[in-house]
Amino acid sequence: MSVLIKRLTLIGVGLIGASLAQALRKRDLVGEIVGVDRRRASLDYALEQGIIDRVETHAARGVEGATLVLIATPVSTIVSMVEDCVAGLGRGVVVTDVGSVKGRIVERCEALMPEGCAFVGGHPIAGREHSGVEAALASLFDGARTILTPSSVTPRWALELVTEMWESVGATVESMEPHWHDQVLAATSHLPHLMAYNVVNTLSDLEDHLRTEVFRYAASGFRDFTRIASSDPTMWRDICLENKDAILSILGRFKSDLEKLTKRVEEEDADGLYGIFARSKDTRARILQENKILRGE
Numbered sequence: 371m372s373v374l375i376k377r378l379t380l381i382g383v384g385l386i387g388a389s390l391a392q393a394l395r396k397r398d399l400v401g402e403i404v405g406v407d408r409r410r411a412s413l414d415y416a417l418e419q420g421i422i423d424r425v426e427t428h429a430a431r432g433v434e435g436a437t438l439v440l441i442a443t444p445v446s447t448i449v450s451m452v453e454d455c456v457a458g459l460g461r462g463v464v465v466t467d468v469g470s471v472k473g474r475i476v477e478r479c480e481a482l483m484p485e486g487c488a489f490v491g492g493h494p495i496a497g498r499e500h501s502g503v504e505a506a507l508a509s510l511f512d513g514a515r516t517i518l519t520p521s522s523v524t525p526r527w528a529l530e531l532v533t534e535m536w537e538s539v540g541a542t543v544e545s546m547e548p549h550w551h552d553q554v555l556a557a558t559s560h561l562p563h564l565m566a567y568n569v570v571n572t573l574s575d576l577e578d579h580l581r582t583e584v585f586r587y588a589a590s591g592f593r594d595f596t597r598i599a600s601s602d603p604t605m606w607r608d609i610c611l612e613n614k615d616a617i618l619s620i621l622g623r624f625k626s627d628l629e630k631l632t633k634r635v636e637e638e639d640a641d642g643l644y645g646i647f648a649r650s651k652d653t654r655a656r657i658l659q660e661n662k663i664l665r666g667e
């Protein structure tokens with residue numbers, strides 16, 4: 371394959387940014403990769419591993435001569451990162467991001483684009499509970515989905531470049547309206563993370579003796595359910611702040627369902643309990659059958 375991106379500037383050389391850089395590099399799809407990050411140790415590691423070719427400390431200098439700029443920092447910083455790099459953008463540069471929340475971020479980044487440049491909102495639905503450049507994997511997006519959130523102002527050429535980039539590293543690309551994306555992801559990704567964090571905290575707040583026993587006997591069910599509670603607290607704090615309304619809405623529904631379940635237990639309602647569990651088991655079986663990405667195929 372020929373080079374797709376002559377010069378990529380990666381702002382945020384962490385798990386997602388470095389994984390994409392590695393995946394592009396492995397396929398010879400990128401010429402030069404310039405890294406910008408506030409953590410010097412991440413830049414040094416990325417240089418040593420050949421994930422990036424050179425380091426720039428200032429975003430505006432880092433994007434000079436870039437074909438594509440990828441912002442891969444926490445969601446609370448994406449707009450200010452774009453503000454910082456605007457002065458260095460040449461004509462025809464595409465700026466894209468990987469943030470887990472899109473609505474207002476996309477609106478504000480689009481509005482910051484100088485004449486001839488374009489912002490394309492993006493979100494790979496793939497990740498790990500480990501963060502940082504040391505956790506990067508070239509195979510992370512293989513078989514995953516990436517959601518792009520173009521709007522009426524997104525030029526076709528910019529959308530095509532970002533689409534081709536994600537498809538070339540093995541992802542299936544789909545488009546979504548940014549605020550709709552935030553509602554959907556609040557349910558499918560943000561709610562489960564909040565639940566996992568909360569379950570671990572509920573158990574760790576138990577009285578000393580009980581807590582020790584609870585964690586001692588924790589097994590595969592606990593491990594599978596709470597894997598994502600090992601995720602980066604900064605990332606999840608920022609997601610909650612940025613997607614507040616959609617998260618509150620789905621949490622409200624979850625609380626009401628939990629109350630119904632609590633009532634069924636209180637009333638020793640065997641049929642009611644069976645109904646709740648059977649419906650959930652059937653739903654999960656059906657969505658696994660319909661969704662080959664979820665099955666890991």
Ligand SMILES: NC(=O)c1ccc[n+]([C@@H]2O[C@H](COP(=O)([O-])OP(=O)(O)OC[C@H]3O[C@@H](n4cnc5c(N)ncnc54)[C@H](O)[C@@H]3O)[C@@H](O)[C@H]2O)c1
Pocket residue numbers: 381382383384385386387406407408409412442443444445447468469470471493494495496497498499500501502503602605
């Ligand atoms: N981890 C996941 O599973 C996952 C999946 C999809 C999307 N995302 C999104 O991708 C983005 C990056 O997440 P990640 O998991 O790669 O995080 P990460 O912590 O591994 O990487 C983020 C990098 O940004 C750097 N950084 C933070 N603030 C900065 C600043 N002000 N200036 C310069 N650099 C800064 C950090 O030093 C770090 O190297 C987030 O917006 C997140 O919502 C994460």
Ligand SMILES: O=C(O)C(=O)C[C@]1(C(=O)O)C=C[C@@H](O)C=C1
Pocket residue numbers: 469470494495496497498499558559560598
């Ligand atoms: O596999 C994981 O560890 C993840 O949590 C990845 C996951 C998710 O599926 O919810 C988390 C947040 C991102 O925005 C996208 C993907």
